Amino acid sequence: MIVPRVAIGTDVHAFEAGRPCWVAGLHWPGQDGLAGHSDADVAALGDLGANFGVGQPEWAGASGVALLTETARRVRAAGFAIGNVSVQVVGVRPKIGPRRDEAQRVLSEAVGAPVTVSAATTDGLGFTGRGEGLAGIAVALVYEQPSA
Template identity: 65%
Template sequence: MIIPEVGIGTDVHAYDASRPCFVAGLEWPDTPGLAGHSDGDVACHAACNALFSATGLGDLGSNFGVDRPEWSGASGPTLLREAAARVRAEGYSIGNVSIQLVGKYPRLGARRVEAEAVLTECLGAPVRISAATTDGLGFTGRGEGLAGTAVALVYRG
């Protein structure tokens, strides 16, 4: 019997209006970008963290952190593809990943299906994404940043 393993991952970035916005593998024109070592794509970063958590491969920082200059400026999809390759190299298959964005923007609704298609292609497994606001509460509600949380289901063998 193959037993699934589950990982959870979170990522948060502050908005930075001087940068373009990339979230869920898509560019979001007229939306402030996200600060970070890479492109700040919290959806992809949370998914990477969930995959690494499920497989015991560390986290985003230990795999792609600021001490790794080769990942500076990397796109979220690039990191997600690499995370999937590392997970598979350890003998795991990926069942699926579910991502929840929390923040004022970007407004995911109209592009949700497009985002799911891009992330599914990057991962080589189904990805579902949704979004929520915090009704004005906390840093996400004040429009200071965007958070993402993901859950990954993987199988050994």
């Protein structure tokens, strides 16, 4: 019997003036980016500190898509397959809706499985509602590959 597993990741970063903005694998010209060791793409990263932390300088400045691709490779190397992923970006900017299809395509290619992207605001509440940063929440369905 194949039993699916659910993995949940959360990532939060503050905006940093003058830094390029990368969210959901896409560059958002004219928007301030997020502070972080990598490009701080909250939709692509989740909690990666244990695997790609600041103690590993080779990952400094890496794109979220590169880290997501490597994470998917490691999941498969551990004997699992990825069924699908759902990501929600929480914040007031950038507006995900107009580029949702593009983001889903880029992230799906990185994962090698379907990725859906949604967005929400917090009606002006908290740091995301005040436009001080973004949060990303991702849920992935994975399952162990049967032994050959």
